[in-house]
Amino acid sequence: MPVQQVDTWSDPDLRSQPGVTTVRAPSVPWEMGAGDLFFTTNPGLEDIVVAEFAESCQAAGLPAGVAVTAPFGLAGHVLVRHPEAQSVVLPLAMRLRSIHHLLRPVAGFGVPAGDELAAIRARLLSEPLPDLVGAPSFRVTTRRVGRHDFTSMDVERVAGAALVEHYGRPVNLERPAVHVRVDLFGGFCLLSLQVTDRALSQRHHRIYQSRAALKATVAYALLRLAGLRPDAEGAVLDPCCGSGTLLLEAAHLSGRLRVHGCDIHADAVAGARANLEAAGCLAQCQVRQLDLRCLDQVFAAGSFRAVVANPPYGVKVGQTLHFPSFYRALLEQSWRVLEPDGRLVVMVWRRGVFVRAVNHFGRFRLQHLRAVEAGGLFPHVFVLHRPATEPLASDLAGT
Numbered sequence: 001m002p003v004q005q006v007d008t009w010s011d012p013d014l015r016s017q018p019g020v021t022t023v024r025a026p027s028v029p030w031e032m033g034a035g036d037l038f039f040t041t042n043p044g045l046e047d048i049v050v051a052e053f054a055e056s057c058q059a060a061g062l063p064a065g066v067a068v069t070a071p072f073g074l075a076g077h078v079l080v081r082h083p084e085a086q087s088v089v090l091p092l093a094m095r096l097r098s099i100h101h102l103l104r105p106v107a108g109f110g111v112p113a114g115d116e117l118a119a120i121r122a123r124l125l126s127e128p129l130p131d132l133v134g135a136p137s138f139r140v141t142t143r144r145v146g147r148h149d150f151t152s153m154d155v156e157r158v159a160g161a162a163l164v165e166h167y168g169r170p171v172n173l174e175r176p177a178v179h180v181r182v183d184l185f186g187g188f189c190l191l192s193l194q195v196t197d198r199a200l201s202q203r204h205h206r207i208y209q210s211r212a213a214l215k216a217t218v219a220y221a222l223l224r225l226a227g228l229r230p231d232a233e234g235a236v237l238d239p240c241c242g243s244g245t246l247l248l249e250a251a252h253l254s255g256r257l258r259v260h261g262c263d264i265h266a267d268a269v270a271g272a273r274a275n276l277e278a279a280g281c282l283a284q285c286q287v288r289q290l291d292l293r294c295l296d297q298v299f300a301a302g303s304f305r306a307v308v309a310n311p312p313y314g315v316k317v318g319q320t321l322h323f324p325s326f327y328r329a330l331l332e333q334s335w336r337v338l339e340p341d342g343r344l345v346v347m348v349w350r351r352g353v354f355v356r357a358v359n360h361f362g363r364f365r366l367q368h369l370r371a372v373e374a375g376g377l378f379p380h381v382f383v384l385h386r387p388a389t390e391p392l393a394s395d396l397a398g399t
């Protein structure tokens with residue numbers, strides 16, 4: 001059965017952008033089935049989860065099942081119904097690099113405004129949760145989105161008390177045998193069982209931490225958007241690598257990729273090296289201290305099939321940057337070191353400034369643009385193509 005992408009989240013702001021893929025985002029009627037799985041990811045990456053899951057199924061000789069992105073209008077969620085038993089699908093799903101958590105959905109229900117906690121309690125007192133019968137312990141975790149006059153901890157407390165009352169099992173916050181999720185999105189409550197102990201995106205043991213570090217899910221997605229897949233060959237560059245998340249993901253994606261990273265700051269370079277060494281992939285990577293304005297002084301023309309960058313946003317770090325000239329340098333330098341037909345993928349916060357820089361430079365072609373949630377912000381990801389042939393001077397006139 002081919003994968004069906006029924007629905008996806010999209011930023012309404014992007015609909016007016018030329019060259020942007022957007023899709024409807026209606027809510028989908030869906031009767032929860034025993035074999036359903038919920039994946040959580042960063043809003044904006046739902047389609048990447050679907051594609052990665054479909055590829056994993058295909059590689060394992062399994063059908064892909066049916067995937068619904070943003071079910072019930074929930075950004076950052078993907079619901080999968082698969083014909084195979086969960087014992088077959090779960091090990092595959094646990095290896096996905098684009099997801100945070102894996103949940104087994106139990107029920108989705110509306111809760112009336114002003115009476116949410118009472119409605120959640122009533123539902124938990126009546127909803128059958130066979131996993132809790134005789135379970136050594138459990139805990140409840142809540143993610144809450146929207147305006148409510150109570151906190152996530154209030155939901156956890158009320159739901160936990162209802163489940164103790166119903167099943168008489170003890171709570172263990174540290175190592176629960178059953179992890180119940182009671183997530184609240186406005187007036188919609190999603191009841192599920194969490195399969196993952198901790199977020200799969202926390203897969204890198206970091207010696208060096210950076211406040212600006214990407215989530216591994218986002219780094220994986222940027223590499224995919226650059227066209228890199230498992231077993232990809234050639235060379236990839238992150239010209240402002242920080243703690244090295246993109247380098248770690250690239251090295252894990254394919255042992256055949258030659259991975260290069262640069263950063264202007266010596267502590268970031270040392271930190272990225274330490275993180276790569278801890279992950280056992282330093283031998284596959286070269287990290288050097290370099291200002292990205294000078295890439296062409298170190299790397300020969302056409303060295304990379306992809307340049308993937310997460311430059312400073314100017315929110316937490318980099319406030320002193322002059323963004324128009326910084327972006328211009330990033331575009332010019334990437335153009336020089338990219339091979340013909342290569343891709344530049346950049347995640348930026350200052351979209352307008354970057355668009356003006358792309359238009360002014362004029363040589364890249366915009367292939368794709370999307371917004372992705374990262375650290376509570378919605379930066380934009382640009383996928384730019386370096387055409388194999390130089391544009392004619394007449395094509396550039398007026399840019």
Ligand SMILES: C[S@@+](CC[C@H](N)C(=O)[O-])C[C@H]1O[C@@H](n2cnc3c(N)ncnc32)[C@H](O)[C@@H]1O
Nearest residue numbers: 212213214240242243245263264291292310312
């Ligand atoms: C948003 S952080 C990158 C975070 C990284 N993706 C990670 O996961 O840790 C941006 C990085 O750009 C670096 N940077 C700023 N200006 C630069 C320049 N001119 N050349 C190279 N790197 C630069 C900063 O030192 C910082 O580490």
